[in-house]
Amino acid sequence: MSHKVIIPIGPYHPLQEEPELFRLYVEGEKVVDIDIVIGYMHRGIEELSEHKHFDQVAFLVERICGICSSSHPYAFVLAVEDILGGEVNVVPERALYIRTIIDELQRVHSHLLWLGLAGHFIGYNTVWMWAWKYREPVLDCFEMICGNRNHYGMSKIGGVRRDIRDEDIPVLKKALDDLTPAVDMFKGAVMDDPVIQARLKGIGVLTKQQAIDWAVVGPTARASGVNIDVRRDDPYGAYDRVNWNVIVEKDGDVFAKTTVRILELYESVNIIRQCLNKMPKGEIDANIKDVPPGEGIGRVEAPRGECFHYVRSDGTNRPIRHKIRAPSFMNVASNKVAAVGGTISDAAITLAAVDPCYCCTERLIVLDKRTDKKMMNGWDLIKLSQEKTEKLRKGTI
Amino acid sequence: MSIADEIKEKLKEKIVDWYQHSSRRIYFSVKPKDIKEVARFLFRELGLRFAIATGQDTPQGLEILYHFSFDKTGEIISARVLIEDKKNPEIDSLATMFPAAEWIEREMWELLGINFRGHPNLKRLLLAEEWPEGKYPLRHEHESR
């Protein structure tokens, strides 16, 4: 049997020889229990928020996660605008469209990123390279509009910081036109491939009732038949001014989660096109100077699910309480039921399927249930996952 | 009947306070001893989704806001409880009712010091083991500078 070479990628490696994030207890090949230990990313941002003024907090929360970089500041800004009377009453119309465009471009880049990583986990490294290659033009668009490929700095209480110039619009439209055939290719390569179907169907199933009990959000919930999407249920930005569909699947397995994300790419491209056509001219900032006392809740549909922010103000220029709930907080916990009962070769892809803010799937450890002895680490798990795909392809299982 | 009316009708005298901030944001207060019954009603009978819970340190005591989302209309209904005893704050755990509350109760326990009675797995979630006992980062007497 040829020895498969894994391309070792950054955070997928344990920071030390005994990592602790996901402790998978196994009996033989089967995962019987899982203990999830987080806290490696904990930087005390909620407490820091109380010591920064409102403008600074938007920059601070951007750094909660690098991938959903526009979701957190957007949710924070919506929470403060909730105190002020609601986004639609405070923010000028053009800013609503710009916010939506940035949010959807972020969804495109995030889903392509996840597609690449999932491809790597199951041994399709070409999918990884191509997905990330097609992600680059999206990052170029961000650089053109915001000045930075990743942390955009666009959200501001009362509007956005930068405008989309008229000469940028044809460039954006061309990038979208180039993206559509690429997504078609991924759809064909991933969803129609019989080996991938055999590999991912029935794996890591989260039933609808489990999805409700664990209150999961985002594509993880929609893949299990729970029809929720903040963009439709509690509209913000320009989502109620354009036409688009919510993608829901019912099987709850990893294949369903992949399908939801790929089909959402088409919807995102559709939304951005409509926004670029409908965006009116006008102001982009309402120039808010003061935040009155009160409480506000803002939420957005990040690529991973509902991103929830609660802000309480006492009339000074700082929040006195800022609660941040990233979507992965709810989704990662559900692995307790999704990964248990599966085999260790499926563990890596099951844990990655909820699209945790990806720093989480590093630091895996597998322990034997009876002896509590460590058997393998995250790198080994990815290797096992890739080997299973190879066996499926050769027809040996 | 709207969700707000259903809650008011069923919970009646349990509701201490009611505030409708906007068309999709409702806040109401209940006593800490009633929270399990209220949460059971909101989650099981009305079918609301548990979004998250916010714990905060206020001069009157430790306040917890349980945020529930009614996805059909986009309303967020937040149930507020105030625990006045700051030395030994305690409240019933909701984690036995729905596992979605497990992690956030652990977080509130370690960052604010609130004990959740009946929680199946009350141990540290975010802070390191070396973090000293009795030091709660989100309480205002904690000085981080």
Place this chain on the structure above:
Amino acid sequence: MNLKLRALTKSIWVFHAACSPCNNCDIEILDLITPRYDVERFGIVLVGSVRHADVLLVTGVPNYKTKERLKKLYSQAPQPCLVVAVGNCACARVMFKDSYNSPCAVDEVVPVSVYIPGCPPKPEAMIAGVVKLIQKVRGKK
């Protein structure tokens, strides 16, 4: 500098150690091996075990849980091992320096040879940083 290190500059093996990052720097590091930047053509390889590493790329700001691990990791790397701090957080903690969970900066835990600032630093900036490292090791100005 060390003869061994100078020989290694022809093909640097890099281990990526993430402390408590927001992941942006990590993704930009991964971007380096994707087709647009493709640093593997320079002989730079990302390795899976710290025992094979010549250079340690550190991202993120150390918190109480990751500080000890970073120290241990550095001690496990075969010397000489150079440390590169990637991103503003690893260079100087920046907005997290007042956090209750951030005891120190990276350079108080391990000695840092090259700082690549940026939030996140563009892949071009990272490549420039690695070039500076190579030049420093070879003794050029």
